[in-house]
Amino acid sequence: VQSHTLEDRSARAPMAALGPREEGGACVWMPCGARSPVQTDGRTDAGVSGVRCLDGLNPPAENGNVSQPEPHKRLSQVDTVVLPVLGGFGRYQRRLVALTWIPAFLISFSQFSDHFLLGQPDRKCVRPDQNRTSSGRDIFDLIATGNDAAAGAESSNVTACVCSEWRFELQSGLQQNVVTKWTLVCDGEWKVHIAKFSLLVGSIFGYLLMGAMADWLGRIPVLLVSVLSVLVFGLAVAFSVDMAMFSTLRFFEGFCLAAIRLSLYVLRIELCLPAWRFSMTMIASLIIVSGQLLMPGLAALCRDWQILQSVIIAPFVLMLPYVWMFPESLRWLLVTQHYQRAKQQIVLYLLREEDDEDDDDGFAELETELQQKPKTYCVTQLSGTRNLWKNTVVLCVNSLTGYGIHHCFARSVLEGSTSHLHYYALAAIAVASCMVLFPVVAGFGRRGGLLTFMIITALASLLQLGLLNRTYSTAHDDGDSELLRDTLNQRFSYAFSIIGMFSSHAVSTLSIFYCAEITPTVIRGGGVGLVLASAGFGMLTAPLMELHNQKGFFLHHVILTCCTLLCIICIPLLPETAGQPLPETIAEGEGLLRRPILPGEQHHLLARTEVREYSRVQDTPLQQVVNPGNGLVPSNSTANGMRTS
Missing domain, CATH: 1.20.1250.20 (MFS general substrate transporter like domains)
Structure with a gap:
């Protein structure tokens, strides 16, 4: 088998430029764009010639479990060196x-x-009539009303359940199910x-x-x-x-x-x-x-x-x-x-x-x-990080909210129906959601796309709650106006529910993918498992509400709507990962910090005198591990903790 050297072959890969890197006291060249140490302003230490290299992308956590950083190796730069x-x-x-x-x-x-x-299934009960004649038995058709049975009809349903024989009719295509x-x-x-x-x-x-x-x-x-x-x-x-x-x-x-x-x-x-x-x-x-x-x-x-x-x-x-x-x-x-x-x-x-x-x-x-x-490595190491655990929690809440509120919207459309028409309608909405994700994420990025769909979900949920509560109804309407109002309410409810299912499906799908990009390779399985488990908790709300016969559904919907508003506040704090290499180590995951919201935000902060003096505060013993013998902070560390590259 003919083997190949990674250093020689990386020079033949399509790289835009090369940058310096220190290995064993000497500075070697490596592709720019990789997760490599950052060159300082030409300052060098005694005993080290050439360019001083700093690992600015991987600063140690200030308030967690800190281990001695390992030398930066090209073997761990998979997206920028190994795979090319x-x-x-x-x-x-x-x-x-x-x-x-x-x-x-x-x-x-x-x-x-x-x-x-x-x-x-639709069910029919066949029971003996107490006052039957010699002719035989009467058949009472008791078509099941599903989960929308009113409280006043519960007593009659209990009576209907006193039955010795049932006839079932399935609408799902099966002749018999569980x-x-x-x-x-x-x-x-x-x-x-x-x-x-x-x-x-x-x-x-x-x-x-x-x-x-x-x-x-x-x-x-x-x-x-x-x-x-x-x-x-x-x-x-x-x-x-x-x-x-x-x-x-x-x-x-x-x-x-x-x-x-x-x-x-x-x-x-x-x-x-x-x-x-x-x-x-x-x-x-x-x-x-x-x-x-x-x-x-x-x-x-x-x-x-x-x-x-x-x-x-x-x-x-x-x-x-x-x-x-x-x-x-x-x-x-x-x-x-x-x-x-x-x-x-x-x-x-x-x-x-x-x-x-x-x-x-x-x-x-x-x-x-x-x-x-x-x-x-274990996902429990997230507890020792400074930023990574916060990003993971935000995406877990997004996933839980997206799947949980999807059931609230679906209930308004399904109304307990088991027909294939409603089933295909839900599937078509999911297909449309996946298709629209392509241009939206391409145009706005991961963070912008997630924020857009979460805003749409929150608006649809708030409007849906307004229709459910009927805060705008009056007691002086006659019969015709009340019928017209109920018809309009139902149609608007369907419209908002379809929009909500569309956007909530996009939110849940994008949250899982976003977490997979933010979580480092060493704990990616556990990180993605956390967000998928949160999605499972969101799905669990559907059988939970059915078990309680939809009691407390309005309060349940209100709580999930509040979660959407909370997510809208937290999503802008996430880093943008579009076009970026996957983080491989926990330190690299910590280095994924958000970019400034406004283009002039960084320049305004760096122009202030007290900001320039703030670099001395960051020069702690932990920073000395990264910068031995030098009081400088990494060149991409800024006053507000955001990377602008």
């Missing part, structure tokens, strides 16, 4: 990304299976909501636990274990003998599905260069929505819930060869110092790209690091 040397986003990388799209169909089938497996098999109506209806809880709660635990495991063991081991487990638990669900067994197995199925989705999401992000990250992720989102559109047809073909469950889970067998087809994340291997495995990975990349250039030195920098011991 290996061919950039070439054919091999594109094939790997395409492999992450295929399981999206299967994940979407499982994600939306509750609508079919646990859908409430509800009809075990007659989960009236007093047994709460078991349906518990089954919905179990899948979502299992997903939440899967995101949290397996995200941390992906940072500790790697992405591929988590993917393999999850695929094997989902085959076992998913197929066992189809052979459940009672509702308790069904709900328990669904918990573990949700746990494993969450781990698969998380590991594929992180692998996809880490394979792409900055220019390709968003588009590749949005294509995966569109594939998930496509699976939602295909689900009714699949249910109509299967006709039985057990066959449907087996058809959804069985294709996961095709993911078992991923262990040999899909390599471990090179980015994660380099940052966690698994250099032996990283060397094999680089050789594989070069072979796949069919690069025939010869270099006798071969991986000179990598060879010197082969004896380094691998390091492990």
Whole structure:
């Protein structure tokens, strides 16, 4: 196998300029734009000739657990040095990304299976008449009114539930589902909501636990274990003998599905260069929505819930060869110092790209690091950071609010309906949301796009609350005007609900992607797991409100609307990541600070006398670790803590 030196090949990569860097007392040249130390104003220390190099992008945390900084290595500069040397986003990388799209169909089938497996049917009760004649029995048609039953009708519903025999009619395309098999109506209806809880709660635990495991063991081991487990638990669900067994197995199925989705999401992000990250992720989102559109047809073909469950889970067998087809994340291997495995990975990349250039030195920098011991990281290290944990919390609240308020808007449109028309309407809104994300994020960036959609969500929610409360109605309207007002209210409610579902879906999708870009590689699995778990809590509000028969729905909507207003205040504090390399270490994640909102903000602050004196305050013992023997602060550190590059 012909090997290649990263230093020599990086000179042939399309780089705009070169900059100085200090290694072992000498200053070497490296591509600009990488996460490299910053040159000072020509000042040098005694015993060091040339240019003084400072690590301005990675200042140590002032109020957290601080470790001695390691020398800045080119091996950890994946987006700006390693991947361009290996061919950039070439054919091999594109094939790997395409492999992450295929399981999206299967994940979407499982994600939306509750609508079919646990859908409430129209029911008819056949009971003996107390005053019947010799002719036989009377049939009372009691069409279920769903979750919109008024409180005054509850007593009549209790009477209707005194029934010895039921007839069910499903609208989802199945002839039998879980509800009809075990007659989960009236007093047994709460078991349906518990089954919905179990899948979502299992997903939440899967995101949290397996995200941390992906940072500790790697992405591929988590993917393999999850695929094997989902085959076992998913197929066992189809052979459940009672509702308790069904709900328990669904918990573990949700746990494993969450781990698969998380590991594929992180692998996809880490394979792409900055220019390709968003588009590749949005294509995966569109594939998930496509699976939602295909689900009714699949249910109509299967006709039985057990066959449907087996058809959804069985294709996961095709993911078992991923262990040999899909390599471990090179980015994660380099940052966690698994250099032996990283060397094999680089050789594989070069072979796949069919690069025939010869270099006798071969991986000179990598060879010197082969004896380094691998390091492990955990998402709990966020607690020792200064800025990173705040960014993560903001995005978690965004994700929770987006998914939670989406149910509030959907309820106004669905009105308890289970028809395919409403199901396809929700899917079409999701498709439109993903399509609009492309131009909005391209024009406004990640932060601007998220802020735009959150403002739209808040406005739609406030207007929807106004219609629900009917604060503008009067008691002096006659019958005709009241009917006209109710009709207009309903139409405006539909309009605001559709706009709200559109924008809230965009908010939740963009929040997850934003968190994946902000979180460093060493804890990206745990960080993305946190925001996905928050999304799971938002989804959990739907079965929770159904369990309480929509009692307290208005207050629930008010709380989520207040959360949208809080998010609007916090989103401008996030850093902009469009076109930026992914942070690899926690220190680099700390260096992702927001740019000034106004162009003249920095110049105005730096022109003040007290600001120029503030640099002395920043020269603490922790800064001396970065700048030994020098009282200077990094050239990109500013008075208000914002990086302007």
